[in-house]
Amino acid sequence: xxxxxSNCQSNCYGNEEKAEVVVGEEYVSANQNQNLCIKCKTKxxxxxxxxxxxxxxxxxxxxxGKFRLAVTSHAxxxxxxxxxxxxxxxxxxxxxxxxxxxxxxxxxxxxDASRDRSxxxxxxxxxxxDETTISPLPSHDIDRAIQDIRLIVSTLAPPIKQLHVVPIExxxxxxxxxxxxxxxxxxSDTTGKEDLLLHLRMSSLQKVASESGYNKIVLGLCTSxxxxxxxxxxxKGQGYSLPADIQYVDxxxxxxxxxxxxxxxxxxxxxxxxxxxxxxVELLKGPCSGINGLVSSFVRILQEENPSRECTIVxxxxxxxxxxxxxxxxxDDSIIPLATRRRQKRYNLKPNESISSESFxxxxxxxLNKSDMLRLxxxxxxxxxxxSFGAACCSSCRFQILPKDPSSIDxxxxxLPQPLVARAKRSSYDNLSLLREQIKDCxxxxxxDES
Amino acid sequence: MQLTLEFGGGLELLCDSxxxxxxxxxxxxxxxxxxxxxxxxxxxxxxxxxxxxMFMKGDTVRPGVLVLxxxxxxxxxxxLDTTLEExxxxxxxxxxHGG
Amino acid sequence: xxKGEEEKPTKAGxxxxxxxxxxxxxxxxxxxxxxxxxECFYEVFEEEIHQVIVENQLFKPRERVAIGASGGKDxxxxxxxxxxxxxxxxYGLDLFLLSVDEGITGYRDDSLETVKRNExxxxxxxxxxSYKDLYGWTMDEIVKMIGLKNNCTFCGVFRRQALDRGAxxxxxxxxxxxxxxxxxxxxxxxxxxxxxxxxxxxxxxxxTGEDGPIPRxxxxxxxxxxxxxxxxxxxxxxxxxxECIYSPNAYRGFAREFIKDLERIRPRAILDIIQSGEDFRxxxxxxxxxxxxxxxxxxxxxxxxxxxxxxxxxxNRGLPKLGIGRSRGPNNDHxxxxxxxxxxxxxxxxxxxxxxx
Numbered sequence: 001x002x003x004x005x006s007n008c009q010s011n012c013y014g015n016e017e018k019a020e021v022v023v024g025e026e027y028v029s030a031n032q033n034q035n036l037c038i039k040c041k042t043k044x045x046x047x048x049x050x051x052x053x054x055x056x057x058x059x060x061x062x063x064x065g066k067f068r069l070a071v072t073s074h075a076x077x078x079x080x081x082x083x084x085x086x087x088x089x090x091x092x093x094x095x096x097x098x099x100x101x102x103x104x105x106x107x108x109x110x111x112d113a114s115r116d117r118s119x120x121x122x123x124x125x126x127x128x129x130d131e132t133t134i135s136p137l138p139s140h141d142i143d144r145a146i147q148d149i150r151l152i153v154s155t156l157a158p159p160i161k162q163l164h165v166v167p168i169e170x171x172x173x174x175x176x177x178x179x180x181x182x183x184x185x186x187x188s189d190t191t192g193k194e195d196l197l198l199h200l201r202m203s204s205l206q207k208v209a210s211e212s213g214y215n216k217i218v219l220g221l222c223t224s225x226x227x228x229x230x231x232x233x234x235x236k237g238q239g240y241s242l243p244a245d246i247q248y249v250d251x252x253x254x255x256x257x258x259x260x261x262x263x264x265x266x267x268x269x270x271x272x273x274x275x276x277x278x279x280x281v282e283l284l285k286g287p288c289s290g291i292n293g294l295v296s297s298f299v300r301i302l303q304e305e306n307p308s309r310e311c312t313i314v315x316x317x318x319x320x321x322x323x324x325x326x327x328x329x330x331x332d333d334s335i336i337p338l339a340t341r342r343r344q345k346r347y348n349l350k351p352n353e354s355i356s357s358e359s360f361x362x363x364x365x366x367x368l369n370k371s372d373m374l375r376l377x378x379x380x381x382x383x384x385x386x387x388s389f390g391a392a393c394c395s396s397c398r399f400q401i402l403p404k405d406p407s408s409i410d411x412x413x414x415x416l417p418q419p420l421v422a423r424a425k426r427s428s429y430d431n432l433s434l435l436r437e438q439i440k441d442c443x444x445x446x447x448x449d450e451s
Numbered sequence: 452m453q454l455t456l457e458f459g460g461g462l463e464l465l466c467d468s469x470x471x472x473x474x475x476x477x478x479x480x481x482x483x484x485x486x487x488x489x490x491x492x493x494x495x496x497x498x499x500x501x502x503x504x505m506f507m508k509g510d511t512v513r514p515g516v517l518v519l520x521x522x523x524x525x526x527x528x529x530x531l532d533t534t535l536e537e538x539x540x541x542x543x544x545x546x547x548h549g550g
Numbered sequence: 551x552x553k554g555e556e557e558k559p560t561k562a563g564x565x566x567x568x569x570x571x572x573x574x575x576x577x578x579x580x581x582x583x584x585x586x587x588x589e590c591f592y593e594v595f596e597e598e599i600h601q602v603i604v605e606n607q608l609f610k611p612r613e614r615v616a617i618g619a620s621g622g623k624d625x626x627x628x629x630x631x632x633x634x635x636x637x638x639x640x641y642g643l644d645l646f647l648l649s650v651d652e653g654i655t656g657y658r659d660d661s662l663e664t665v666k667r668n669e670x671x672x673x674x675x676x677x678x679x680s681y682k683d684l685y686g687w688t689m690d691e692i693v694k695m696i697g698l699k700n701n702c703t704f705c706g707v708f709r710r711q712a713l714d715r716g717a718x719x720x721x722x723x724x725x726x727x728x729x730x731x732x733x734x735x736x737x738x739x740x741x742x743x744x745x746x747x748x749x750x751x752x753x754x755x756x757x758t759g760e761d762g763p764i765p766r767x768x769x770x771x772x773x774x775x776x777x778x779x780x781x782x783x784x785x786x787x788x789x790x791x792x793e794c795i796y797s798p799n800a801y802r803g804f805a806r807e808f809i810k811d812l813e814r815i816r817p818r819a820i821l822d823i824i825q826s827g828e829d830f831r832x833x834x835x836x837x838x839x840x841x842x843x844x845x846x847x848x849x850x851x852x853x854x855x856x857x858x859x860x861x862x863x864x865x866n867r868g869l870p871k872l873g874i875g876r877s878r879g880p881n882n883d884h885x886x887x888x889x890x891x892x893x894x895x896x897x898x899x900x901x902x903x904x905x906x907x
Contacts, residue, residue: 191816234738234739234827235822237822237825237826237829238826239825239828239829239830240830242830290815290816291815294808298804298808298811301804302743302804305804309743312743312745313745315745316744316745316746316747317742319832320830320831320832321831369829370829396822399818459783459791460779460791513810514810514814515810517779517783519783522576522784523577524576524578526577526578527565527575527577527578544783545791546732546779547806547810
């Protein structure tokens, strides 16, 4: 019996990796159902790349299911939370916003239906980082995009979600526009500049979340984007800190970050936006160049050649040992429902594998590897703030972001926004003796091999 | 302009397995000098017999192909902008072949 | 391709070596971006490899060391540099060339001629082990039977074992291979792409197989391919550079191309990838397959039969697909039939490069 070509690729791939993309446990083994959705086996599957095995309803519920599983099994959102969704207008964050909204909508219904009304409904806000001042795009284009985004957020069903449109220069106290421009100009490496902007964006999000009383930040990072990050972090020599960035939860920040779309492909998210008519605004996404650009075109080619490649990349990186902060902090446990706590156990998230006091790079906030720590501890006491800032950075940021010329470091340092400077102060505050202590531990556990 | 071009590291296979080519290359019309960018275009048209993508990518050599002008790494002489002179020796070596 | 010793008069604007400040710079080092002359290049190139050997204690005095020699650029430069360093720094090593003859007419027979010339040029005794002698099949015969698909699987498995057997015949303590920094960076990426966490944790080790019969080491672990080729070119070393006729158009995979693209915009990326590979936090509790020995030939194997014996059995029984793909023939009899991986041009079917050597 001939396969229906539109079904065939997924089902006949004969590659066990492929199977994991599909998630559903039921596969069509016999040919008779080839033309039907593999889940409900009653409706016709939709066309397109990733959805071809499911009908529209099953595709949507499967995707939402991945989101919900991630949220519940990692205690990402609990009833008392005030959640800030980072929204860029692109399909990933659009779906993140939509799903968080739906989740809120459902808990509101439950709340209204419940007799005792014991569980409150979590609150949701939206943040947009406005990069007009440093964008090469004409400002009226950006203004229009921001208007579109306002419309998207305001037309979501109640409860009303506040939208914070935050100019990126607000990361400075006072008018930071020129300092920000000069800071970016001081970075000569294209990739470094792009990455610095990314770190600044994250700091801006942290700032607005903290100032407005949010306690979680939701990012729309999906499998495809994470796969690119895995490769580019590897290429930049950030292999040690890589596992910190790709977990469901990252609470090394003041306000923990959660990635509920970690298991969704960008193709699926695009498809959902398309099917449900979710309006997206692509304008704000900056162009990718340098190393990041090379990596994303490399991963795109790989994914076209094998549709499970991105999943495999993320799965590989998922096997690297995460850090102690890759979970919701302990203190929250009391408000996490029992069922979730059980689930957490099932997913093998032990409270602490190694409670260590890591040191972090003040620019990218990555945990420092052994050689960075050794360098730092050998440095002795630094004379100036800018020297100690430079010394506290990871080798990747030192290479691609810090100025090569030692005499420019002072200037660069003077342009940094407060949160980054504070981070450096904090890390040098964890003074050198503590650092030496940690190094000693590292070296000891290496030679002892206590298994 | 008389030039000696050498292909090594497997690149000779793209031009009938001939390693050394003594060639005469004309200046581009209206130009006062011949630069590597011009030469690459000339080589691609006149010497490469098969799989040109093994030799070039975009308007320059494929990454992994080393270029030496008079035994000097072209990265030191401005790559595509390197000016060529009479009797120069240009060597192309692929690093991608064999272990 | 002999050339006059004297350079033509230097071009206007050509720069001086930043080490000796006297001679004309001949290349830009990818590792340091320094522009240096030929003589200084030879010196730093050799000295760095010496440092790697010393710091990692790759060799001990009076050890017998086989250099895996394919006749290609990496192993030719390795043979040359190792014999040079052995003399200069009194390593006290007995060096040998060890080649594998896969039996590929027009490819390996030519490259073996190169190795035979190297034997004389460097004064290193050469041992050639052939697939024909070890397994009773040449690659030519294997390809005639199985066609051009999966032939690289056979070749890779057989070569690995052949190298160990040759090393045993030479009674060497160690095998040194010509894997360079580009190769290792490529392997790191490939292991991420195919989800192989066990290999990912091992692939950046400079010494491997210490638990096996004969350890292998990679003195070129931090050496850029560009420098190896430049060194071979400037020194006029005699190497062979034709792609295997049975992996046509394989001119290395996507990953190789990607690495070369990266190198162009950021040469340091190659070392950064290796650094990442060394730094990856991989739990040491990850289960490693238990090593036993093959019931048939005694070679190390985690299964009842080693991979080579499984493949060989298939060839001899006229069922060459035995052992290809996920099923392992005699090792898991319950899995009927051989599931062939369908992704024909999958990146995993990387053709025989230096990786499995």
